[in-house]
Amino acid sequence: MLWPFPLAGTLPPWLILFLSLLDLVIRVLAVGIIPGNRRPTTAMAWLLGIFFVPVLGLVLFLLFGNFRLSRRRRAQQEAVNRRIQAGTSQLARLESRYSGPEWVGSAAELNRRLGSLPMVDGNSVELLPGYPDSIKAMTAAVRKAKVFVNAEFYIMSTDHVTEDLFEALVEAAERGVEVRVLFDHLGTLRIKGYRKLIRRLNDSKIQWRPMLPLRPVHGQWRRPDLRNHRKIMVIDGEVAFTGSQNLIEPSYNNPRHRKVGREWVELMTCLRGPIVTTINVVFATDWLSETDDSLEDQLAHPPELAPGTVTAQVVPSGPGFSTENNLRLFNTLIYSAQHRISICSPYFVPDDSLLYAVTTAAQRGVAVELFVSEKGDQLLVHHAQRSYYQALLEAGVRIYLYQAPFVLHAKHFTIDDEVAVLGSSNMDMRSFSLNLEVSVMLLGQDIVTRMRAVEDTYRDISHELQLEDWMQRPMLVKYVDNVARLTATLQ
Numbered sequence: 001m002l003w004p005f006p007l008a009g010t011l012p013p014w015l016i017l018f019l020s021l022l023d024l025v026i027r028v029l030a031v032g033i034i035p036g037n038r039r040p041t042t043a044m045a046w047l048l049g050i051f052f053v054p055v056l057g058l059v060l061f062l063l064f065g066n067f068r069l070s071r072r073r074r075a076q077q078e079a080v081n082r083r084i085q086a087g088t089s090q091l092a093r094l095e096s097r098y099s100g101p102e103w104v105g106s107a108a109e110l111n112r113r114l115g116s117l118p119m120v121d122g123n124s125v126e127l128l129p130g131y132p133d134s135i136k137a138m139t140a141a142v143r144k145a146k147v148f149v150n151a152e153f154y155i156m157s158t159d160h161v162t163e164d165l166f167e168a169l170v171e172a173a174e175r176g177v178e179v180r181v182l183f184d185h186l187g188t189l190r191i192k193g194y195r196k197l198i199r200r201l202n203d204s205k206i207q208w209r210p211m212l213p214l215r216p217v218h219g220q221w222r223r224p225d226l227r228n229h230r231k232i233m234v235i236d237g238e239v240a241f242t243g244s245q246n247l248i249e250p251s252y253n254n255p256r257h258r259k260v261g262r263e264w265v266e267l268m269t270c271l272r273g274p275i276v277t278t279i280n281v282v283f284a285t286d287w288l289s290e291t292d293d294s295l296e297d298q299l300a301h302p303p304e305l306a307p308g309t310v311t312a313q314v315v316p317s318g319p320g321f322s323t324e325n326n327l328r329l330f331n332t333l334i335y336s337a338q339h340r341i342s343i344c345s346p347y348f349v350p351d352d353s354l355l356y357a358v359t360t361a362a363q364r365g366v367a368v369e370l371f372v373s374e375k376g377d378q379l380l381v382h383h384a385q386r387s388y389y390q391a392l393l394e395a396g397v398r399i400y401l402y403q404a405p406f407v408l409h410a411k412h413f414t415i416d417d418e419v420a421v422l423g424s425s426n427m428d429m430r431s432f433s434l435n436l437e438v439s440v441m442l443l444g445q446d447i448v449t450r451m452r453a454v455e456d457t458y459r460d461i462s463h464e465l466q467l468e469d470w471m472q473r474p475m476l477v478k479y480v481d482n483v484a485r486l487t488a489t490l491q
Contacts, residue, residue, distance in 0.1 A: 122306025123273030161249035173205035185210035243268030267410035318436030349428035359395035383484035
């Protein structure tokens with residue numbers, strides 16, 4: 001019942017009847033409304049919550065049940081996409097002449113149709129697996145900036161690791177460079193030192209905005225757990241950085257993490273060539289959404305030089321799109337694999353389609369390996385992830401647990417000797433439906449070989465999980481894993 005049962009004896013009969021009918025109506029409506037445009041597992045999880053804990057379940061559904069941005073925001077996003085596409089028509093001449101396997105071209109066409117961005121040749125790619133190395137590389141690039149710097153990160157913090165980079169951003173703005181900064185409102189708000197960051201930005205000439213702000217008093221309301229999870233930095237349209245790393249020290253300014261030695265392990269990449277313009281399209285889209293300020297002039301003249309040999313394509317995704325761009329790409333590539341798949345994801349909580357793609361690949365003889373953290377930083381997500389290990393191991397997937405207390409936060413995978421994908425997207429339902437993400441598909445044996453070298457370092461300090469050992473874990477732990485799995489589908 002929606003009304004407290006112990007109070008039934010104190011209420012008049014007419015009110016009891018009314019509440020009973022209301023309870024019945026809500027349950028009947030829930031059965032017919034909640035499954036709409038949701039996965040059956042997601043709908044069932046919400047229905048179970050409402051039926052077992054009616055009041056709390058209903059309140060949580062009203063708060064978190066809508067995984068789309070507001071209608072106004074979606075309309076704005078569609079308008080932004082049209083303006084960006086019209087303003088970047090010159091990118092069509094940069095279309096790739098990649099002559100690899102047909103299935104790679106098919107994946108690229110899928111990306112083009114979903115995200116509107118082309119596959120382009122002539123790029124250079126530098127992988128930056130060291131946490132301090134990526135901060136230093138971004139700082140050096142900002143210090144050379146002449147025209148503009150666009151920085152967009154889920155989390156930002158001014159601390160002993162990022163101080164030099166923020167100083168470089170402030171100095172660039174002082175010397176006339178247009179510096180724009182975006183950070184996720186709630187993602188950054190919860191980090192210690194938020195007010196210090198805001199003061200630092202306000203005291204500078206940097207133009208900045210919080211992304212997806214949640215301010216009910218100002219009429220800015222949405223599902224509270226929608227996030228802009230992207231990590232992007234573009235300098236002068238010539239160099240770009242993207243990957244898994246936020247702008248914060250590797251223990252996230254958390255004394256509890258420092259006490260146990262927990263640090264985040266990341267992978268960033270530095271890109272040069274035509275791909276930089278397409279990455280900047282993603283920033284320009286988000287900047288226009290938050291400010292109504294168009295950056296189309298930055299996108300009008302993509303680099304003429306081809307500094308490398310890597311073919312690449314940017315894949316934006318998130319609730320602003322009508323499709324789950326990242327999930328569709330991941331599934332397409334995994335089903336296309338013939339020999340080897342290596343996946344690294346800090347939060348591997350797949351929907352049915354991705355789970356079937358991965359396990360089917362292993363069952364048809366593809367060598368599939370998964371790198372995850374031995375101990376996760378988010379309790380429910382970590383236990384939900386663990387609930388999939390048995391199915392993966394039974395299918396033949398090899399699971400490597402990255403040594404605790406480190407959190408393997410890098411997000412990337414490789415397919416055969418043809419494709420590498422990295423970016424901000426986890427392989428979980430949150431990244432597929434709730435988060436605004438950006439991924440980059442990189443083609444060719446050279447970049448795959450270099451990515452595999454990074455994966456080899458993970459394997460060296462991980463231990464492989466064996467099915468027989470996994471099946472011996474305590475019953476209580478299994479119970480917690482299974483309960484957590486239910487919460488993972490509440491979208």
